[in-house]
Amino acid sequence: MLNKLLGIVPDASEHGYLVDHMLEFCHWFMLLLFVGWIAYFLYAIVRFHRSRNPRASYHGVTGHLSTHLEFTVVIVEAVLLLGFGLPLWGKRVTEESFPDKAEALRIHAVGEQFGWNFHYPGADGVFGRQSVFLVSGNNPLGIDWSDPAAADDIVSKNEMHLVNYRPTVVEITSKDVIHSFALHNMRITQDAMPGSRVPMWFRPKRNGTYEIVCAQLCGAGHFAMKASMVVEEVKDFDSWYKDAMALLHPAK
Amino acid sequence: MVSHSADAGHHEHHDDDHHELGFWRKYVFSTDHKVIGIQYGITGLLFLLFGFALMLVMRWQLAHPGTPMPYIGSFLGSLPVIKDHFPGGVMSADGYNEFGAMHGTIMVFFGIVPVAFAAFGNFAVPLQIGAPDMTFPRINMGSYWCFFISCIFMLVSFLVPGGAAKSGWTSYPPLSGIADSGVGFHQFFNGQTLWLTGMIFNITASLMGSVNFIATIIQLRAPGMTWMRMPFFVWTQFVTAFLLLLAFPPLEAAGIFQFMDRVFGTSFFMPTGLVVGQQLTHWSGGGSPLLWQHLFWFLAHPEVYVLILPGIGIIAEVVANNTRKPIYGYKAMVGAIFVLGFLSFIVWAHHMYMTGMGAKVAAFFQTTTIMISVPSVILITALLLSLWGGSIRFTVPMMFATAFLPMFGIGGLTGIPLAFNAVDMYLHDTYYIIGHFHYIVAPGTIFAIFAGVYYWFPKAAGRSMNDFLGRVHFWGSLISINGIFFPMFLQGMAGVHRRWYDGGGASLDQLTYQLAGPVLHWNKFMSYSAFLLALAQLPFIFNFFYSIFAGKRVDRNPWQSTTLEWDAPSPPPHGNFDRPVAVYRGPYEYSVPGAQSDFTPQSEVPEGKGNQAATVSAH
Numbered sequence: 001m002l003n004k005l006l007g008i009v010p011d012a013s014e015h016g017y018l019v020d021h022m023l024e025f026c027h028w029f030m031l032l033l034f035v036g037w038i039a040y041f042l043y044a045i046v047r048f049h050r051s052r053n054p055r056a057s058y059h060g061v062t063g064h065l066s067t068h069l070e071f072t073v074v075i076v077e078a079v080l081l082l083g084f085g086l087p088l089w090g091k092r093v094t095e096e097s098f099p100d101k102a103e104a105l106r107i108h109a110v111g112e113q114f115g116w117n118f119h120y121p122g123a124d125g126v127f128g129r130q131s132v133f134l135v136s137g138n139n140p141l142g143i144d145w146s147d148p149a150a151a152d153d154i155v156s157k158n159e160m161h162l163v164n165y166r167p168t169v170v171e172i173t174s175k176d177v178i179h180s181f182a183l184h185n186m187r188i189t190q191d192a193m194p195g196s197r198v199p200m201w202f203r204p205k206r207n208g209t210y211e212i213v214c215a216q217l218c219g220a221g222h223f224a225m226k227a228s229m230v231v232e233e234v235k236d237f238d239s240w241y242k243d244a245m246a247l248l249h250p251a252k
Numbered sequence: 253m254v255s256h257s258a259d260a261g262h263h264e265h266h267d268d269d270h271h272e273l274g275f276w277r278k279y280v281f282s283t284d285h286k287v288i289g290i291q292y293g294i295t296g297l298l299f300l301l302f303g304f305a306l307m308l309v310m311r312w313q314l315a316h317p318g319t320p321m322p323y324i325g326s327f328l329g330s331l332p333v334i335k336d337h338f339p340g341g342v343m344s345a346d347g348y349n350e351f352g353a354m355h356g357t358i359m360v361f362f363g364i365v366p367v368a369f370a371a372f373g374n375f376a377v378p379l380q381i382g383a384p385d386m387t388f389p390r391i392n393m394g395s396y397w398c399f400f401i402s403c404i405f406m407l408v409s410f411l412v413p414g415g416a417a418k419s420g421w422t423s424y425p426p427l428s429g430i431a432d433s434g435v436g437f438h439q440f441f442n443g444q445t446l447w448l449t450g451m452i453f454n455i456t457a458s459l460m461g462s463v464n465f466i467a468t469i470i471q472l473r474a475p476g477m478t479w480m481r482m483p484f485f486v487w488t489q490f491v492t493a494f495l496l497l498l499a500f501p502p503l504e505a506a507g508i509f510q511f512m513d514r515v516f517g518t519s520f521f522m523p524t525g526l527v528v529g530q531q532l533t534h535w536s537g538g539g540s541p542l543l544w545q546h547l548f549w550f551l552a553h554p555e556v557y558v559l560i561l562p563g564i565g566i567i568a569e570v571v572a573n574n575t576r577k578p579i580y581g582y583k584a585m586v587g588a589i590f591v592l593g594f595l596s597f598i599v600w601a602h603h604m605y606m607t608g609m610g611a612k613v614a615a616f617f618q619t620t621t622i623m624i625s626v627p628s629v630i631l632i633t634a635l636l637l638s639l640w641g642g643s644i645r646f647t648v649p650m651m652f653a654t655a656f657l658p659m660f661g662i663g664g665l666t667g668i669p670l671a672f673n674a675v676d677m678y679l680h681d682t683y684y685i686i687g688h689f690h691y692i693v694a695p696g697t698i699f700a701i702f703a704g705v706y707y708w709f710p711k712a713a714g715r716s717m718n719d720f721l722g723r724v725h726f727w728g729s730l731i732s733i734n735g736i737f738f739p740m741f742l743q744g745m746a747g748v749h750r751r752w753y754d755g756g757g758a759s760l761d762q763l764t765y766q767l768a769g770p771v772l773h774w775n776k777f778m779s780y781s782a783f784l785l786a787l788a789q790l791p792f793i794f795n796f797f798y799s800i801f802a803g804k805r806v807d808r809n810p811w812q813s814t815t816l817e818w819d820a821p822s823p824p825p826h827g828n829f830d831r832p833v834a835v836y837r838g839p840y841e842y843s844v845p846g847a848q849s850d851f852t853p854q855s856e857v858p859e860g861k862g863n864q865a866a867t868v869s870a871h
Contacts, residue, residue: 006745008678009767019674026669037636037661044639045654048575049646056576056843056850057641066633073629077668081622085672089618090611092674113529132525132532140530172608175527177427178541180606180681184747184767189677191606193541194426195523198608211767215606215681215749217420218427220345223753224764 002027012210012231013186014203015091020187022084029076092188098201099167101125107160109172110141111179111192114221116212117141118160120241122152135175154244158227160212162204163237173197180215183229189215204231281397283389284826288396289375290712293705295403296366297796300698301789303358306351308786313343314755315779333411348753349418350443354406356421357447360555361454362403364697368562369496370399370461372704373489375712377465379817379824380483382474382833382855387467391460399457405450409443417447420751422548425521425541429513430528440515448511455504458496465493474816476835480586481854483815483839484579487586488565491593492558499554499597506547513539520544542607549600557596559693561589563700564631567653570703571635573813574650575642576850578840581634588627588634595624605673606680614673621671628664632657643843643850647811648722652703655730656696663691666741681751684744687737695733702729702792709796710810714822715803721795728788735781739774746771814853815839 003024011020047053091097098104108119108127117140121127128143128150135142140157143150162168172181174192182189183202190200214225232240273282282288309328312321320326325341328334337347374392378385386392409416414437419428423444432442439445469490473482509520517534521544524537572579579585601609601617609617636657644650666688669675679685702725710716747767748756755775756768763769809818820829833855841852 003745007742007770008745009747019678022672023669023675023678026672026675030665030668034658034661034665037632038658041636041639041658044636044642045644048639048642048644050643053641053643056643058577058843058845060577060580060641061637066637070626070629070633074626077622077625080672081618085618085622085674086611086615088672088674089614093609093614094611112527132527135527135530135532137530142527176529177430178424182681182747182749184678187674187678189606189680190608193523193607194526195537195541196608200608211747211765213747213749213765213767216424217349217751219431220349220753222349222751223345226765 002031009184010206011185011187012204012206012208013183013188014205015088016185016187018084018088022080022088025080025084029080033073092200098199099169099203104167104169104201105163107168107170108141108197109160109170109181109192111172111174111181111214111218111225112140112176113219114214114225115158116160116179116181116214116225116227118156119143120154120156121149122154122241122245124149124152128153140175151249152245154241154248156244160227160229161237161240162229162231163234164204164207164231166234167201167203169199169201171197171199177218178216179218179225180213182213182215183210184213185210185229191216207231207233281393283385283393285374285378285386285389285392286712286824286828288392289371289373291396292366292374292399293371295400296363296371297705299358299403300363300367301793303355303363304786304789306355306358308782309343310348310351310355311779311782313348313753315776317754317758318342333413333415337415345753346415346418349420349751350415352751353417353420353423353447354410357417357451358406359693360421360559361451362406364559364693364701365458365555366399367701368566368697368704369489369492369558370395370458372485372562372566372701372708373461373465373492376708376817377486377489378468378472379711379820379828380486380815381469381472381477382816382819382829382835383468383472384827384829386464387471388464392464395457395460395464398453398460402450402453402457405446405453409446409450412441412443412446413437415443417443419444422552423447423510423544424548425510425513425544426523426526428510429522429535430533433514445511445514448507448514451507452504452511455500455507458500459504462493462496462500465489466497469493474833474835477816477854478835480583481835481838483565484568484582484585485562485565488561488568488589491589492561495554495558495561495593495596499551499558502547503551506544510544542604545604545607546600549603550597553600553603554593554596556689556692557592559697561592563656563697564589564635566700566704566707567635567656568638569815570649570653570707571638572840572842573707573811574647574653575639575644576842577638577642578838578842579634580637580640581630582838582840584630585634588630592624592627592631595620595627599624602671602676605676609673618671618673625664625668625671632661632664647706648717648719648726649703649707651723651726652699652706655726656699656703659691659695659699659733663688663693663696666691679744681749682744683740683748683750686750687740687744690737690740694737695730699729702726705796707811708817709799709803710806711817711820711822711824713800713803714805715799715801716806716810717799717803718795721791725788725792725795728791729785732781732784732788736778736785739771739778743768743771743774809853812849812851814841814851816854819853819855 110117126149129147130142172190172192174194179192186202188202210229212227212229320341329338329341337344414432419431428444432444512518513520519535519537519539521541522535522539526533568579599620602621756765757763835854836858843850844852
């Protein structure tokens with residue numbers, strides 16, 4: 001409810017509601033503490049104004065209520081951390097949590113100033129060979145198109161297509177500077193680091209077109225480094241893929 | 253044997269020293285901690301104003317993307333070099349990144365640290381512990397002039413071809429490695445290289461200052477000034493000095509590495525196979541961009557506490573003085589800042605949750621991050637409880653100190669969701685974060701700085717600042733500053749990211765990001781709040797300079813305070829005290845039952861004790 005009030009964007013991933021619940025709980029916790037503090041604070045500055053209390057008390061507060069409150073805060077935070085925070089992140093990054101390779105849709109997302117390249121491995125599930133020496137304006141990822149594994153690959157610029165309900169593993173890197181691949185609707189972000197390729201995964205649960213934000217300052221065009229993510233049914237995905245193949249490999 | 257100069261026009265003429273110094277040695281290349289403190293203070297306040305001005309230009313761009321700022325736009329468009337980033341008076345994307353990077357750098361390293369740590373620390377710490385000066389006065393002078401050189405580098409960098417650094421205050425490579433290089437840029441005199449050089453000097457200055465603070469607090473306490481009788485402000489400066497001493501060297505090393513990468517073509521932070529604009533770059537590679545982030549945040553997280561702790565120290569002084577009672581839980585607070593200081597060294601990677609952290613490492617940093625909230629809650633609770641039973645007088649310093657508490661509370665509370673990796677994924681680098689840390693440092697630390705300026709000004713100038721102008725300054729600042737920072741949480745929740753040159757879109761019809769639509773209107777609201785905040789600073793600026801010359805004259809102890817600095821004349825002469833000082837009690841003995849007045853200074857000789865206690869050694 002607080003999340004909605006604060007204007008969170010719609011959640012479109014299978015695990016997103018867990019993140020939202022936790023954020024919601026944090027906001028209630030913060031609100032409660034703040035309201036408690038501010039009520040006490042306002043009362044204190046009015047009640048103990050010099051005009052109402054000309055002589056200060058040397059001893060001030062003598063009770064132990066604050067200590068109990070302190071411990072309550074610690075316990076709530078510990079529950080949040082151990083009960084929710086750590087398991088939730090564990091489910092995103094541990095080896096066991098990653099979806100089965102055969103089942104998942106695998107994509108390489110490669111950032112560059114100022115856009116995203118999405119490399120799909122095609123039916124064989126193998127990404128074609130790449131070399132920095134082949135990089136050019138027409139071949140931004142330097143894919144060796146003579147490699148048989150590359151024959152069914154496609155590279156899509158600034159548009160990532162996903163199949164609804166199919167677990168998706170995006171392996172993220174960058175050619176030049178650090179970018180960051182933020183999918184707000186999927187409640188997940190991963191920096192794109194040149195020199196390393198880091199995987200992240202999620203399972204989309206709602207058809208639609210969503211925005212992909214570059215979340216790390218990457219130069220003058222950073223503010224407009226936007227891509228889109230289309231979640232669709234498998235038949236729509238297949239026809240998009242076929243069209244892209246036809247464009248990229250006209251001979252076939 | 254104090255005798256104020258008859259020459260009333262020169263209030264700082266604390267003459268009557270046996271060695272009369274010339275103008276240059278007295279006011280410019282001075283080794284007196286008070287002069288150095290004031291030098292740091294004025295330089296730092298000017299940089300705060302400058303950093304704020306940079307942001308005002310950016311805020312115009314966010315409110316009215318692509319239009320020239322009235323008057324300022326055409327002025328900036330006519331200045332040499334700077335005009336390149338203001339074609340037709342309109343800020344360019346490079347100009348936005350330049351001003352943004354320099355806003356962060358200047359506010360943190362050239363504004364707040366110099367004022368909160370170096371200025372107040374230099375001015376007040378020796379006085380509060382009853383010392384005649386810092387332990388190493390010449391190193392102290394060296395510290396200021398080293399800082400001064402770093403200021404020159406930063407300012408000059410705006411005027412070299414291509415302008416100042418534009419890769420964020422964090423200067424992440426490879427962006428900072430490739431920025432400001434190539435055709436049209438000088439090999440050395442370019443924004444990013446000068447930024448690194450300036451930072452190296454700045455860090456060196458901080459290191460010289462911090463060793464001095466530590467040595468002074470350990471060695472030069474007056475007789476009777478035992479550790480647990482030190483004012484809380486001195487404790488915060490002590491911990492802060494250790495943070496600077498231990499955290500800054502890694503960044504100095506990292507700064508030198510990045511300098512090497514840029515100037516000599518090494519690859520400390522440059523990975524293999526870097527392709528920029530479809531061209532393979534000249535770096536041989538093998539370096540790690542992530543290494544810079546670790547080294548940077550290993551400093552920059554303790555740095556957060558460097559920004560906050562002196563502020564909390566000032567607030568504690570002002571709260572005790574104006575509630576007319578001891579602060580609640582002095583010992584717990586001292587313990588809390590030590591725990592805070594220690595923990596601040598092992599939380600840094602929470603700034604790097606999106607780099608792809610494994611479950612175990614993430615668990616460690618999430619746990620330490622949650623742990624560090626415990627001492628923070630202790631501090632804020634103790635300050636809040638200190639109000640209970642007080643006889644609160646709302647002087648101008650106390651108004652700022654009172655407002656600090658809820659403002660700092662908002663800043664602290666909004667850190668809770670960010671501590672959890674999975675939740676941070678959604679909020680990281682959005683305006684939610686910007687709101688969070690600005691609440692800590694702007695209406696938090698900067699309000700504490702204002703409280704400190706109004707509080708210690710009478711001691712430094714011998715004259716007090718105008719009360720009415722102070723109140724106008726306070727209310728104007730409090731209202732407008734919330735107008736800037738509170739909407740940031742809403743924008744952040746909607747997914748609006750920081751460092752967007754157009755703030756999400758020029759208008760609702762021309763949105764760069766659709767998600768910015770529902771919250772775009774806040775950009776104007778926040779920007780106009782920022783302009784009002786600027787307006788609210790005018791009474792302060794006027795008050796500050798006017799009061800130096802024409803404020804109401806004050807005696808030694810205008811606030812009826814207990815700590816030692818109020819034992820010295822206002823302003824204190826060279827050597828500080830005109831009578832031997834000794835300490836007989838804790839720092840905040842206000843409203844002691846049975847005492848005649850509502851404050852019992854630390855130096856007041858207890859009845860029937862004679863002068864004996866003064867011989868108790870502090871060491």
